[in-house]
Amino acid sequence: MTLALPLAYSIGDPAGIGPEMAAAAWAVRHTESLPPFFVIGSARVIEEAARRRGLDVPVCAVKAPDEVADCFADALPVLDLADLDYTPGEPDDAGASLALTALGVATGLVRSGAAAALVTGPIAKSRLARVGFDFPGQTEFVADACGIAPENAVMMLAGPSLRVVPITVHVALRDVPELLTIELIRNRAAITAAALVRDFGIVRPRLAVAGLNPHAGEDGRMGSEEAEIVAPAVVLLQAAGIAVSGPLPPDTMFHAEARERYDVAICMYHDQALIPLKALDFDQGVNVTLGLPIIRTSPDHGTAFGIAGTDTARVGPTIAALRMAGECAARRTLV
Numbered sequence: 639m640t641l642a643l644p645l646a647y648s649i650g651d652p653a654g655i656g657p658e659m660a661a662a663a664w665a666v667r668h669t670e671s672l673p674p675f676f677v678i679g680s681a682r683v684i685e686e687a688a689r690r691r692g693l694d695v696p697v698c699a700v701k702a703p704d705e706v707a708d709c710f711a712d713a714l715p716v717l718d719l720a721d722l723d724y725t726p727g728e729p730d731d732a733g734a735s736l737a738l739t740a741l742g743v744a745t746g747l748v749r750s751g752a753a754a755a756l757v758t759g760p761i762a763k764s765r766l767a768r769v770g771f772d773f774p775g776q777t778e779f780v781a782d783a784c785g786i787a788p789e790n791a792v793m794m795l796a797g798p799s800l801r802v803v804p805i806t807v808h809v810a811l812r813d814v815p816e817l818l819t820i821e822l823i824r825n826r827a828a829i830t831a832a833a834l835v836r837d838f839g840i841v842r843p844r845l846a847v848a849g850l851n852p853h854a855g856e857d858g859r860m861g862s863e864e865a866e867i868v869a870p871a872v873v874l875l876q877a878a879g880i881a882v883s884g885p886l887p888p889d890t891m892f893h894a895e896a897r898e899r900y901d902v903a904i905c906m907y908h909d910q911a912l913i914p915l916k917a918l919d920f921d922q923g924v925n926v927t928l929g930l931p932i933i934r935t936s937p938d939h940g941t942a943f944g945i946a947g948t949d950t951a952r953v954g955p956t957i958a959a960l961r962m963a964g965e966c967a968a969r970r971t972l973v
């Protein structure tokens with residue numbers, strides 16, 4: 639499947655590993671058969687990040703996505719928004735502002751149909767909050783830009799071994815039981831099922847829904863959320879014709895044989911989902927937002943300020959995010 643349009647990669651925090659991951663991915667574009675992409679951010683930051691990594695990555699300045707195809711084979715196309723001076727591992731407000739502006743511009747280009755899909759470099763949410771970012775994460779920012787309510791934008795992490803969806807995401811653990819409702823689980827699971835069909839080509843996706851408590855509540859001895867919230871949601875999903883099992887004991891649903899029985903694990907909170915995903919697939923994990931009118935992916939890792947500029951960050955998740963964005967976008971253009 640080939641794309642008529644390039645992917646838009648927002649640079650993320652310049653002091654993190656986002657810029658060097660873009661350069662490193664471009665360097666393996668041929669061996670990895672990556673779809674054409676361009677960076678929205680700063681040519682100077684990309685050049686400096688590549689140099690620190692010891693990569694020979696020429697940059698070509700583009701003014702619009704339709705210029706990308708002409709130069710991608712020989713240079714990394716960059717839509718240059720700022721001539722920024724930065725230090726790896728030392729985030730500052732100027733870098734956070736660039737990350738936020740780049741995210742907005744990249745999202746707008748994809749929404750307008752000028753780019754095929756959005757791949758977001760990692761940001762530090764707390765750093766962006768200092769410069770006016772008023773969302774829990776990029777997921778909600780992109781959803782808002784697309785006119786989608788936050789509850790209808792579903793975070794899925796996907797790797798070769800596992801797909802997971804956290805029903806509640808960036809909230810304190812103590813708030814999770816109150817936030818979980820039958821409707822939230824039903825809605826997010828249904829969006830997940832539809833997206834696995836539409837964007838991932840899984841004809842009849844199998845969903846496995848985790849319980850919240852140890853042993854999925856052990857018949858009420860260790861919590862009542864399974865009987866009162868999770869099980870009724872599963873019944874509604876089954877009535878809608880979706881292949882769903884659960885509530886399952888969370889500790890035994892991620893071993894290799896158990897994973898054969900489902901296409902995605904619907905989890906009750908962030909770490910219940912992301913710990914198994916990152917334990918199994920950290921180096922190829924992709925964060926993808928389901929339920930949007932556009933395709934948005936991101937590598938599963940964060941800014942990794944501690945290793946930025948040291949040539950130790952692995953590029954696998956960025957390659958996987960670019961590849962998945964291209965494949966999902968191509969699937970949408972087929973229908």
Ligand SMILES: NC(=O)C1=CN([C@@H]2O[C@H](COP(=O)(O)OP(=O)(O)OC[C@H]3O[C@@H](n4cnc5c(N)ncnc54)[C@H](O)[C@@H]3O)[C@@H](O)[C@H]2O)C=CC1
Nearest residue numbers: 759760761762763936938939940941942944945950951952
């Ligand atoms: N998509 C996004 O924008 C995401 C952003 N974040 C943000 O990133 C910041 C840092 O979060 P952390 O929890 O420290 O997670 P992190 O993923 O940045 O780092 C966790 C650990 O993994 C290592 N690591 C990360 N990426 C790696 C790579 N490609 N190769 C080798 N090692 C790698 C880091 O050095 C660190 O030891 C936070 O502000 C968080 O909000 C976190 C996850 C996703």
Ligand SMILES: NCC(=O)COP(=O)(O)O
Nearest residue numbers: 774775776777778925936
């Ligand atoms: N833990 C996942 C994460 O932090 C990514 O969030 P988002 O910025 O993609 O919403």
